[in-house]
Amino acid sequence: MLLRAESPIDDDHIRKFPLTSISALLPYTGLIISVVLLVLFLIKFYILELFLSQKIYGNKYTELDEVNRLGFVTHNIAGGTKIVILVLAVYPFGSVVFGRAGFHTPFTHDSIVTMGDILLVSAQMLVGTFLFELIYRTKISPISVVHHMASILVAQAAITISIFANKDSSIEFLLCTVWGAFDIICEMLPHITIIAYRVYPDSHRFLATIFRAACLTTFMGTITETLVTMYFFGELWSRWTLPFKIVTPILHLAFSAAQFHGMRIFFKLWKKQKRIIRDQRNTEKEMREENAGLDARWTTVSVVGGMAHI
Numbered sequence: 001m002l003l004r005a006e007s008p009i010d011d012d013h014i015r016k017f018p019l020t021s022i023s024a025l026l027p028y029t030g031l032i033i034s035v036v037l038l039v040l041f042l043i044k045f046y047i048l049e050l051f052l053s054q055k056i057y058g059n060k061y062t063e064l065d066e067v068n069r070l071g072f073v074t075h076n077i078a079g080g081t082k083i084v085i086l087v088l089a090v091y092p093f094g095s096v097v098f099g100r101a102g103f104h105t106p107f108t109h110d111s112i113v114t115m116g117d118i119l120l121v122s123a124q125m126l127v128g129t130f131l132f133e134l135i136y137r138t139k140i141s142p143i144s145v146v147h148h149m150a151s152i153l154v155a156q157a158a159i160t161i162s163i164f165a166n167k168d169s170s171i172e173f174l175l176c177t178v179w180g181a182f183d184i185i186c187e188m189l190p191h192i193t194i195i196a197y198r199v200y201p202d203s204h205r206f207l208a209t210i211f212r213a214a215c216l217t218t219f220m221g222t223i224t225e226t227l228v229t230m231y232f233f234g235e236l237w238s239r240w241t242l243p244f245k246i247v248t249p250i251l252h253l254a255f256s257a258a259q260f261h262g263m264r265i266f267f268k269l270w271k272k273q274k275r276i277i278r279d280q281r282n283t284e285k286e287m288r289e290e291n292a293g294l295d296a297r298w299t300t301v302s303v304v305g306g307m308a309h310i
Contacts, residue, residue, distance in 0.1 A: 013099075013100050014174075014232065014235050014236065015235055015236065015239075017102075017170055017171055017174060017236075018102060018170065019167065019169065019170050020102065020103055020104060020170055021103070021116075021162055021163070021169075022103050022116045022119070022120050022159065022162045022169075022170070022173050023103065023114060023116035023117045023119070023120040024114075024117070025117055025120050025121070026120070026159065026162060026163050027163075029120070029124060029156075029159055032120075032121060032124040033124045033127060033128050033131075036124055036125050036127075036128030036129075037128050037131060037132065040077055040081065040128060040129070040132045041132075043077060044073055044074075044077055044136070048073050048076060048077065049073060053072075053073060053076070057198075057199055060198060060199045061198075064198065067138045067139070068198065070136060070137075070138050071137055071138050071139055071194075072194075072195065072198050073136075074132070074133060074136045074137050075191045075194045075195055076191075076195060077129075077132065078129050078132070078133055078187075078191055079188065079191030079192060079195065081125060081128075081129045082126070082129065082184045082187065082188055082191070083188070084125070085122050085125050085126055085129075085184060086184055086185075086188070088118060088121075088122055088125075089118060089119060089122035089177075089181075091107075091118075092107065092115040092116075092118045092119050092122075093119065093177055093181055095115055096115050096119065096174070096177070097174065097177065097178065101115050102115070102116075103115055103116030103119070103170070104116060119173075119177055120159070122180075123155050123159070123173075123176065123177070123180060126151075126155070126180050126183075126184070127151070127152050127155050127156065130148040130151055130152050131148075131152065133148060134148055134149075141261065143257060143258045143261040144258055144261070144262075146254060146258065147254065147255060147257075147258030147259075150251055150254050150255070151179070151180075151183065151255070154176060154179075154251060155176050155180070157172075158172040158173040158175075158176045159173065167239070167241060168239070168240060168241055168244050171236050171239055171240070172244065174232070175229065175232055175233070175236075175248070178225075178228055178229055178232060179225070179229065179252075179255060182221055182222075182224070182225035182228070182229075183255070185217075185221055186217065186218050186221040186222065186225070186259055186262075187262075189210070189213060189214045189217050189218075190214050190218070190262055190266065192210070192214075193207075193210045193211055193213075193214045193266065193269075196210055197269075204273045204276045204277050204280070205273075205277060207269075207273045208270055208273035208274055208277060211266050211267075211269045211270035211273060212266075212270045214266040215263050215266040215267045215270055218259055218260075218262055218263040218266065219260075219263050221259070222256050222259040222260060222263070225255075225256070225259075226252070226256060229252055230252075233248055233249070
């Protein structure tokens, strides 16, 4: 008898995911995102720029020009915030998406805080981070701008329609958490690589390694995200209204395009570091050969000179 392999995702849980509000905190989402933006500003202005960046990075930070310094600080804040979101949301995300918990399941036993509360706050933190990047990053590609704007609008739309208990509201926010999780994972290493690029500009082997890792993880993350997202989309097909059946794949293509764009950039940076390493090797080889030739000529001259004195 053939046994069916069990999926890591509970199909029945996903198909019958209840139509409920996300969290009792829904009326306070504007306040939450305002607090997030204020906290990020305070960290930037009164901690990182005032003393911490100089204390941690020293001359590597102070010698940057104003444009690169602002971008450097922004990458530190965005990367750090995404780590906080990952730690905060990993348990409720896994419980709701891969387990049998719902948005109103207590976060811990007898807790008044629910899974939905944590996911809602995490979503607003991610939206706040994207807004912060759009405001403060000095060098951002048009594709990244579109990605951030689409992410902000989709997340806020999913939260807004939940207030009115729209037919798609619960599953739309569920899908947003999947997008958000992969987005954090795919963008974590790129933030680290940009920071490393500023701190260790001459460590070409190290930079080549992390650029390659960023390129490969972004590629694998995008492929995995597509498989998981389309799985969810297919399982919930009968519950989507027509607008979401049309818009969701288009949005996913936009997100994937942004991630592949990032992968292409890191691929070029990886190849650039490899060229520098190769050129350094060739230069060192030429210098060794030149030194060996000089040593040989010096030895010959010494021998001839010695014979002349005999």
